[in-house]
Amino acid sequence: MGFPEQQQEVPGVQSRMSPPPDCGEASYRGSGKLTGKATVITGADSGIGRAVAIAFAREGADVLISYLNEDGDAKEVAELVEQAGRKAVLVPGDISDPGHCREVVARAVAEFGRIDVLVSNAAYQMTHETLEEIPDEEFDYTFKVNVGAYFYLVKAALPHMASGASIIGSSSVNSDMPSPTLAPYAATKAAIANFSASLAQLLGDKGIRVNSVAPGPIWTPLIPSTMPVEKVTQFGDDTPLGRAGQPAELAPAYVLLASDDGSYISGARIAVTGGRPIL
Numbered sequence: 001m002g003f004p005e006q007q008q009e010v011p012g013v014q015s016r017m018s019p020p021p022d023c024g025e026a027s028y029r030g031s032g033k034l035t036g037k038a039t040v041i042t043g044a045d046s047g048i049g050r051a052v053a054i055a056f057a058r059e060g061a062d063v064l065i066s067y068l069n070e071d072g073d074a075k076e077v078a079e080l081v082e083q084a085g086r087k088a089v090l091v092p093g094d095i096s097d098p099g100h101c102r103e104v105v106a107r108a109v110a111e112f113g114r115i116d117v118l119v120s121n122a123a124y125q126m127t128h129e130t131l132e133e134i135p136d137e138e139f140d141y142t143f144k145v146n147v148g149a150y151f152y153l154v155k156a157a158l159p160h161m162a163s164g165a166s167i168i169g170s171s172s173v174n175s176d177m178p179s180p181t182l183a184p185y186a187a188t189k190a191a192i193a194n195f196s197a198s199l200a201q202l203l204g205d206k207g208i209r210v211n212s213v214a215p216g217p218i219w220t221p222l223i224p225s226t227m228p229v230e231k232v233t234q235f236g237d238d239t240p241l242g243r244a245g246q247p248a249e250l251a252p253a254y255v256l257l258a259s260d261d262g263s264y265i266s267g268a269r270i271a272v273t274g275g276r277p278i279l
Contacts, residue, residue, distance in 0.1 A: 002237060003219070003244075005229050010126070012221025014046035014073050021219045023051035024248035025080060030058030033259040038112035040104065040157070042066040042095055042149065043122030045074035047220030048170060051247035052119055052254045053077050057084035059255055064089040064108045066122065087111070095122055096144035101152035105160070115160045117258040120150040120192075121170040125185035126226050139184050146188035150195060163207025166258045169196045171212040171269060176278040189214075193269055200267035209266035211257045216273030217244045240275025 004018050014021055028051075039056050043049035045067035053063050054077070063081050065088060067074040074090055081088035089111045093100040108115050124145040128134045150169055157167075171193040178186035196212040203210055217236040224232050236244025253270045256262045271278045 002233050003235055005233055006224045007229060007232070008221065008225040010225045011068055011072070011124075012046070012225030013071065014050065014221050017221060017224060021047060022246040022248045023047070024054050024251055027248060028055050028058055028251060030055070030060065030084070033059045033255055033261060034117070035060030037061040037116040037258070038108065038114055039117040039119070039258070040064045040066065040108045040115055040153075041119040041121060042104070042153070045072040045077055047222065048215060048218060048247045048250050049119070049121040050077050051251040052121065054080050055251035055255050056117070056258065057081040057086040057088075059259070060086065061117070062087040062089075062112055064091060064104065064111065066091050066093070066095065066104050068092065068094060068122070095149035095153070096141055098148070098152045101149050102156045105153060105156035109160050114162065115157045115165065117166045117168070118153060118157050118161070119168045119170070119254060119258075120153055122149065123170065123185070123188075123222070125182055125222055127181045127228060127231070128183070129181055131183065134184065142184040143188055146185070147191045147195070150192060154199065158203075161208055164260070165208045166262070167196075167199060167203075167208065167210040168254055168257050169193070169210075169212040171196070171214045173214055173216045173271070173273045173276050173278055175214060177276060196269070197267050204266060209257070209262065211262075211265060211267065212269045213250065213253050213257070214269050214271045214273065214278050215245065215250055216271075216276050218250065219244045219246055236274065239273070243274065245272065245274055
């Protein structure tokens with residue numbers, strides 16, 4: 001299928017992509033699966049997080065939109081949430097900072113009174129052809145954003161989550177089929193899958209379910225901002241389905257795990273990979 005040549009600075013902006021990702025803006029139709037739920041989604045200004053925010057709102061949930069900075073598309077997501085008749089709360093900041101993770105949770109509790117669904121989705125990656133060229137600081141930052149934030153968010157949110165609540169981590173097909181040029185990122189995604197499985201066992205007696213979703217190649221701002229041009233143009237072509245996925249194609253998996261339809265699903269990892277297998 002292929003994409004036009006394009007590059008952006010990290011973390012990338014969805015509205016500058018060609019073609020822009022489909023996050024379900026014109027297609028997602030809700031049916032009340034999350035009516036009245038208070039939800040928190042990190043990385044919700046673009047890509048998968050944006051699609052999940054749109055879907056959650058149209059399913060009846062209020063949404064806290066956690067995002068990095070004002071240069072992105074967060075305000076547009078908030079408008080889409082409000083157009084669905086739900087409350088949108090914008091919280092910018094870097095979730096590599098444990099203190100900011102606690103601020104995200106505190107804001108959600110102040111606005112909603114509780115947390116019913118926590119989606120730890122924001123992630124950092126960068127392509128490197130050799131191990132030697134990966135800066136120490138970048139390796140540390142990748143783990144802080146992708147894994148550390150998940151830990152700090154869950155730890156802060158637990159006192160405000162009741163039986164029936166749901167926690168969802170965004171893992172990746174890279175957890176099982178690691179790309180050598182995305183080594184730190186792939187390692188974090190394996191950690192997210194493992195941590196989610198541990199949490200499912202730790203929190204089962206509280207009635208809190210924990211699962212993860214493993215996307216394959218999905219067309220998001222991370223792609224043109226962290227991959228060389230030649231990989232962008234061919235992105236997703238090597239999947240069994242022969243194309244990259246769109247964020248909108250991930251949203252139903254998150255809705256299932258967040259809703260009462262998934263009431264006996266915990267400790268699972270849902271693959272949305274275009275045919276690439278995960279173990």
